[in-house]
Amino acid sequence: MAKIVISAQIDLPADKREEALKTAQPFIDGALSQEGCLHYDWSADLNNPTRINVFEEWTSEEALASHFANKHYAGMLGHLGSFGI
Incomplete structure (x- = not known):
């Protein structure tokens, strides 16, 4: 079975990026x-002060x-929402 690899970007105001990264660790x-x-x-x-790069690798669909149904994912969405995303 093939692995699933996700590469994504999160764009937010440059002055919020470090705070978003530091407070994301629990998620x-x-x-x-x-x-x-x-x-x-x-x-x-x-290269971009407003961007966070996200890389994920999962064993299967x-x-x-x-993961998408898990409380950690829901918490992460709320976390990003607190930064206006």
Whole structure:
């Protein structure tokens, strides 16, 4: 079965990026603790001060679907919402 790889970007005001990254750690840790999560990382884009790069790797579509239904994903959406995203 093929792995699922996600590469995404989150754009937000430059003055909010570091705060968003620092306070996201509980949601990142939550994703990493989920069965089927091989990699889950947020990082500051070195070329764009308003961007966070997101990279995820999951063992299967089922694992990713479970992530989307998990409280950690819902919490992450709320976290991003607090920054107007």
